[in-house]
Amino acid sequence: MNERPIRALVVGASVALAAIFLPKLFWEDSPLYTQLLTVKVCLWISGPTKLLFLSLGTYFAFRSSRLLGADNPAAHGWLLLSAGMFLWTAGQTVLVYYQLYLAVSTPFPSLADPLFVTGTMVLAAAAFYLPSVYFRSGLAMGTRGELLLSVLLSAAVLAAVGVVVLRPIVAAGDGGLGHVLNITYPTLDFILLAPCFVLTRLMLRLRGGRLWMAWACLLLGLAFVSLGDILYAYFSTLGVAALDPLLDLTFALGYILMAWGAFVHCSLARA
């Protein structure tokens, strides 16, 4: 598998998105964004880009699962990762359909929401499953005590932060379906992040190796998407739209990192 074109795509897309969306945070009223990179043009850039990298992530995670072999316990985890990314791809497809094909604002909630929610749950299942598999690899992945400590620590820290973050969102809403989803997304993200921290702790042992690069990108990507969800819940609850470019960038970079991580993993499993 030739790494060069994928690497060029990943680097090029990341740099281009940052160059477009970061200045928009500060100069949204400039002619650049009112005449050239209008809201519609930005949607045409970010929507298909997210869709592309989610699709690539789904494919490479699925290929990883196949390359690991059906009798390999880690393959089940990679299949779950692929399934989760596939559901997010389907959710993103719905968003692109509204934004680009119908050219209307995406309703909230929409059909995309059950797909994103289910996808996050499947990814969380993968993140809960894989640490136990890798811990039992027989390699020097640490002691049970260290694993238990990282589980307890991540659960405690995320629960504490979660309560602080969720409280204003719970208090500010009207109890409708949109409000319930604004609570559901960040809650699921905190549930997803807990095993991701444990996985990060385990995978830090691989640092310096190519597998570390794969896992670092995948886990950082998941963290970016979770951060995007939490920020989205905050901003939409508070009615702040000015930070939308930041959200676009956060989600897109998250999907790009996940795709790159899955690609690197796939290329390592390929003999």
Add this chain to the structure above:
Amino acid sequence: MESNVDRETVFRVAEEALVPLIGQSLASASIRLHGTKLDLASGGLSQDQVAPFLSALGKGLRLFVGSKRTEEVLDAILNGLHKPGKQGP
């Protein structure tokens, strides 16, 4: 591998093959761990001692990169041990 191979040579060759994939820290820690578990004393190791050692490393690596890549790594280690100058007394 007909004659005995020095334990440190086995460890070094295994480490060289594993580091690009799993990094220096995990590679050396895992090699030491399995060396201790299999009670590989310093000095010459017979093929009967090297085989289970490589099998134990391969079992763990297989979870990360699958069987085919693991076979490649294990072959690279065996080839490294066959090279002239790597043999023990």
